[in-house]
Amino acid sequence: MMWGGNFKQxxxxxxxDFTSGWDVKSKPAYDERLLPYDIKxxxxxxxxxAGQGIITETELVKILAGLEHxxxxxxxxxxxxxxxxxxxxxxxxxxLVKKIGVRIAGKLHTARSRNDQVAADMQLYLKDQCLxxxxxxxxxxxxxxxxxxxxxxxxxxxxxxxxLAVVSNLGLVFGAWKTSLQRDNQRFTHWxxxxxxxxxxxxxxYGTSFKISRxxxxxxxxxxxxxxxxxxxxxxxxxxxxxxxxxxxIMMKHLSQIAQTLIIFSMPQFDYLRLPDQFCTGSSIMPxxxxxxxxxxxxxxxxxxxxxxxxxxxxxxSNLVGYNKDTQWTKYLIMDLVDxxxxxxxxxxxxxxxIIVNKQQLEQACHADDLNVTLMMEKEVKRTGQPFxxxxxxxxxxxx
Ligand code: ARG
Numbered sequence: 001m002m003w004g005g006n007f008k009q010x011x012x013x014x015x016x017d018f019t020s021g022w023d024v025k026s027k028p029a030y031d032e033r034l035l036p037y038d039i040k041x042x043x044x045x046x047x048x049x050a051g052q053g054i055i056t057e058t059e060l061v062k063i064l065a066g067l068e069h070x071x072x073x074x075x076x077x078x079x080x081x082x083x084x085x086x087x088x089x090x091x092x093x094x095x096l097v098k099k100i101g102v103r104i105a106g107k108l109h110t111a112r113s114r115n116d117q118v119a120a121d122m123q124l125y126l127k128d129q130c131l132x133x134x135x136x137x138x139x140x141x142x143x144x145x146x147x148x149x150x151x152x153x154x155x156x157x158x159x160x161x162x163x164l165a166v167v168s169n170l171g172l173v174f175g176a177w178k179t180s181l182q183r184d185n186q187r188f189t190h191w192x193x194x195x196x197x198x199x200x201x202x203x204x205x206y207g208t209s210f211k212i213s214r215x216x217x218x219x220x221x222x223x224x225x226x227x228x229x230x231x232x233x234x235x236x237x238x239x240x241x242x243x244x245x246x247x248x249x250i251m252m253k254h255l256s257q258i259a260q261t262l263i264i265f266s267m268p269q270f271d272y273l274r275l276p277d278q279f280c281t282g283s284s285i286m287p288x289x290x291x292x293x294x295x296x297x298x299x300x301x302x303x304x305x306x307x308x309x310x311x312x313x314x315x316x317x318s319n320l321v322g323y324n325k326d327t328q329w330t331k332y333l334i335m336d337l338v339d340x341x342x343x344x345x346x347x348x349x350x351x352x353x354x355i356i357v358n359k360q361q362l363e364q365a366c367h368a369d370d371l372n373v374t375l376m377m378e379k380e381v382k383r384t385g386q387p388f389x390x391x392x393x394x395x396x397x398x399x400x
Contacts, residue, residue: 003282006290011278018347019281019293021300029081030335031088037121038088039071044220045117045200046108048213055107062104066096088121089114111210112203115323119199119233122331124221126240127196129338133248134188136345137181143349144178147171156272156362157371166374167366170357177258184251191247195240198223199233205322206231235321238330242312245337249305252341255348256302259295262355266292272365274356279347294347301340308337370399 004010011019043064050060070092073079085091096105151170158168198218201207207230214226227233265272275292283289312333315326377395381388 002284003289006287007277007280007282009276009278011281014343014350015279015294015347018343019297021297027339029083030332031081031091033335034088034118034121034125035074035079035081035092036071037124038092038117039067039074040124040221041117041120041200042067042092042108044217045112047220048216049107049110051216052211052213054110054210054212059104059107062100063096063108066100066105067092069099070095087114087118089117111208111212112200113205113323115204115234115237116199116202116230118328118331119202119237120217120221122237123195123197123199123223123233123240126244126334127192127222129342130188130191130244132342133251133345134185136342136349137185137188137251140345140349140352141178141181141185143353144174144181147174147352148178151357154357154359154362155366157365157368164365164368164371167371170362173261177254180254181251184247184254187247187250191240191243194243196224197227197233198225199227199230201226202230202234205234231321234323235319236316237323237327238312238316241330241334242309245305245309245312245334248337248341249302249309252298252302252305252344255344256299258348258352259298262351263292263295266355270365271358271361273358275351276354276356279351279354294351298344298348301344304340305337308333308340312337373399 001010017025046055046060046063046067049055050057055063070079079095081088081091082094085094093105093108096108099105148171151174154170156168156170156173157164158166158172198214198221200217200221201212201214214230218224218226262273262275264270266275275290275295277290279292279294280290281293283291312330315330315333316324319326373395377391380386380395381391384391
């Protein structure tokens with residue numbers, strides 16, 4: 001390490017990972033994340049085909065065995081997506097063709113298009129991410145609840161416009177943060193209400209003449225129901241992604257505001273609170289430095305989320321009804337957004353649970369000139385029964 005001699009505790013791998021960003025990391029192919037979902041969708045689709053008598057039981061057994069083999073390989077990190085084969089769906093099918101022959105593997109894609117297939121894969125991926133955000137949020141909300149009650153009685157200056165305003169308490173601040181995140185959590189629940197639906201059966205968007213069962217595939221994949229309209233999830237591809245991105249971006253806006261407040265309150269000039277060394281990084285030249293990198297990274301991630309949300313908003317906004325290739329890019333945008341933002345919840349929970357509040361300094365700050373003047377004025381209004389405006393003007397002259 002180029003720094004750390006002045007640190008009581010060094011940041012752990014999770015913190016370093018968070019602050020180093022993408023400097024020395026790279027990402028796997030985007031479709032690699034879809035592979036487990038694609039296998040599941042293939043399993044259920046082929047079971048539906050067999051159930052409907054579109055393929056035979058023997059064919060089903062072969063297909064399922066082939067898919068199981070891909071799953072094993074994937075779990076061992078041995079199923080590599082071949083770029084020449086376009087995407088995850090074609091990679092899986094080509095592998096099956098090699099493994100069990102085209103006479104059987106060639107039937108897997110009956111009554112289906114990659115359009116409804118990728119929408120189903122993505123919907124499963126999005127649902128999992130939505131749940132991850134909800135779990136992370138719940139933990140953070142709990143940590144804020146603890147801080148709220150711990151510091152309920154701790155006097156602290158309340159700020160407006162970055163200027164001292166009135167005497168308040170730190171519990172109110174933590175409580176405000178908690179409430180905003182509870183609202184964010186509701187937005188994730190609402191997302192689930194709207195989008196827990198299965199796109200399968202739409203095929204290219206306009207259905208199929210095979211007698212399929214959309215109820216069966218929806219149920220087996222764990223969706224509440226199939227989409228009401230088969231064209232809807234295909235022509236509106238990217239909408240669930242955008243809605244999730246919106247929820248995440250608002251949540252990040254809240255985290256960013258928390259981050260900035262903690263940065264300022266922990267400036268040595270304020271010293272209202274201290275960030276433990278393990279959430280800071282040092283300098284390659286200045287021996288005394290302990291920088292609030294985790295919090296700064298959260299602010300950067302908020303900006304990145306905003307940019308990705310904007311791109312998601314634009315893609316598919318002016319297309320002719322039906323599938324459009326533009327929408328493939330929604331996959332990269334939402335996955336980047338998730339990668340960038342999801343770890344913020346754990347890190348923020350850990351950091352908030354270990355900040356050291358300097359109660360003495362906060363108390364001291366409450367004695368600053370003028371900080372009690374609003375309260376005094378209100379007492380005066382109550383005592384004399386004079387109009388508020390008149391008392392305020394008199395007070396203002398005294399504050400000059
Ligand atoms: N990899 C493609 C995607 O993510 C699959 C859909 C391709 N569909 C098509 N009509 N070309 O969008």
